[in-house]
Amino acid sequence: MEFRFTEEQERFRRDVREFLLGLLPPGYDPVEQDELDEAGYALAKHVQKALAARGWLCPGWPVEYGGAGMSVVEQAILNEEMAYWRVPRVYGMGPGLVGPTLIKFGSDEQKARHLPRIAAGDWVYWQAFSEPHAGSDLAALRTRAVQDGDDFVVNGQKVYIGDEHEVDYLYTLVRTDPDAPRHRGITAFLIDARSPGITYLPLKPLAGARKNQIFFENVRVPARDMVGPVNGGWTVAMTSLGLERSGIGNVAELRRTFDELVTYCRETRRAGRALADDPTVRARLAELKIELERMRLFSWRTLWRQANDLPLTYEPSQGSLQAKVFGPRFAAVAAEIVGPPALIKRGSRWSALAGRLEHLQRYSLLTHGGGTPEIQKNIIAQRGLGLPRGR
Numbered sequence: 001m002e003f004r005f006t007e008e009q010e011r012f013r014r015d016v017r018e019f020l021l022g023l024l025p026p027g028y029d030p031v032e033q034d035e036l037d038e039a040g041y042a043l044a045k046h047v048q049k050a051l052a053a054r055g056w057l058c059p060g061w062p063v064e065y066g067g068a069g070m071s072v073v074e075q076a077i078l079n080e081e082m083a084y085w086r087v088p089r090v091y092g093m094g095p096g097l098v099g100p101t102l103i104k105f106g107s108d109e110q111k112a113r114h115l116p117r118i119a120a121g122d123w124v125y126w127q128a129f130s131e132p133h134a135g136s137d138l139a140a141l142r143t144r145a146v147q148d149g150d151d152f153v154v155n156g157q158k159v160y161i162g163d164e165h166e167v168d169y170l171y172t173l174v175r176t177d178p179d180a181p182r183h184r185g186i187t188a189f190l191i192d193a194r195s196p197g198i199t200y201l202p203l204k205p206l207a208g209a210r211k212n213q214i215f216f217e218n219v220r221v222p223a224r225d226m227v228g229p230v231n232g233g234w235t236v237a238m239t240s241l242g243l244e245r246s247g248i249g250n251v252a253e254l255r256r257t258f259d260e261l262v263t264y265c266r267e268t269r270r271a272g273r274a275l276a277d278d279p280t281v282r283a284r285l286a287e288l289k290i291e292l293e294r295m296r297l298f299s300w301r302t303l304w305r306q307a308n309d310l311p312l313t314y315e316p317s318q319g320s321l322q323a324k325v326f327g328p329r330f331a332a333v334a335a336e337i338v339g340p341p342a343l344i345k346r347g348s349r350w351s352a353l354a355g356r357l358e359h360l361q362r363y364s365l366l367t368h369g370g371g372t373p374e375i376q377k378n379i380i381a382q383r384g385l386g387l388p389r390g391r
């Protein structure tokens with residue numbers, strides 16, 4: 001088995017890195033992706049435009065849709081480098097979720113209207129699926145859409161959506177047939193985010209990153225904005241969810257924080273010696289490093305399967321679960337090594353690693369985004385191990 005990249009892939013990685021680092025200003029001090037301030041957001045937009053100009057915003061899409069037609073491995077290298085160097089991104093589900101969904105399920109009119117705007121980085125899309133009573137159990141969603149002439153009229157509520165910046169479209173699931181079995185009465189829509197009747201209520205979870213509650217009150221949505229067939233939204237949504245679970249970016253982000261932790265341990269002296277010279281610290285760092293490398297290999301295994309058109313069932317959940325479990329554990333071990341500075345936010349002269357360890361401890365987007373650890377375990381149990389569904 002060959003664990004190395006080809007010469008060509010290594011060259012590609014060097015080129016990608018050079019290009020990305022060239023987009024960042026001298027002395028770039030990254031703010032966490034889910035807490036970008038105005039300056040960080042402006043830089044993220046600049047990066048987005050530069051990526052789009054190369055077709056790299058949607059690198060795996062066919063060139064005819066504004067992508068670069070990159071192979072799975074090249075896309076993953078790009079993702080890894082983006083995450084490792086903490087290149088800021090505009091939050092949004094256009095390139096990774098909505099676009100691929102439209103390529104698979106969209107009408108010609110939808111493709112023509114949305115895909116060029118997504119690939120150019122012009123329009124921002126939020127995934128608006130979760131509801132107060134429908135998170136893990138997404139099929140319990142209650143937001144209703146009733147057909148009225150050429151429109152659907154939407155009423156209901158979504159929660160934990162988006163961020164504090166602008167949005168153009170909401171990629172949403174609604175209930176169109178309340179009498180059908182739960183999964184068969186749901187339809188997917190792209191709803192113009194500025195439609196009359198939509199109210200956004202900011203939600204500030206303990207984790208920090210700003211989310212929104214969204215209320216729909218008699219919002220008229222043209223039938224042409226339906227994605228896939230009426231009452232066929234569950235298949236559309238499940239296909240879409242599968243697209244966001246390779247996990248390679250999460251691992252790269254954690255690897256970078258680990259590398260910074262090692263530097264911190266080399267540079268910080270306690271009781272007359274560097275932390276990195278303490279055998280207990282070295283052992284803990286070695287354990288973390290081994291886990292990180294193992295996770296990275298798992299992610300690459302998943303990508304390798306994808307690149308070779310082998311079926312993916314439980315593998316994305318396996319990668320996702322590992323990062324979800326490892327993140328908080330990494331934060332706890334790092335806090336044991338670093339001590340109280342690991343608990344102090346960015347911006348204080350007392351914080352360690354520019355507040356990254358403090359952020360990692362409350363990074364609920366990592367643990368909850370795309371399904372909680374328990375949901376990933378259920379998927380692995382059922383699709384990977386063939387165990388029966390729990391009651």
Ligand SMILES: Cc1cc2nc3c(=O)[nH]c(=O)nc-3n(C[C@H](O)[C@H](O)[C@H](O)COP(=O)(O)OP(=O)(O)OC[C@H]3O[C@@H](n4cnc5c(N)ncnc54)[C@H](O)[C@@H]3O)c2cc1C
Nearest residue numbers: 127128129130134135136137160161162364365368372374
């Ligand atoms: C920071 C953040 C960002 C988010 N961003 C978005 C977004 O952009 N768009 C969007 O649509 N949603 C978003 N969400 C919502 C997210 O998808 C849900 O929070 C997630 O699916 C969990 O749902 P819930 O919060 O309703 O918890 P629940 O589903 O009520 O779960 C509560 C607990 O019960 C456990 N549990 C539930 N069911 C089972 C089961 N069958 N077996 C075992 N354990 C179970 C869960 O693991 C969890 O620990 C976001 C959430 C967070 C925290």
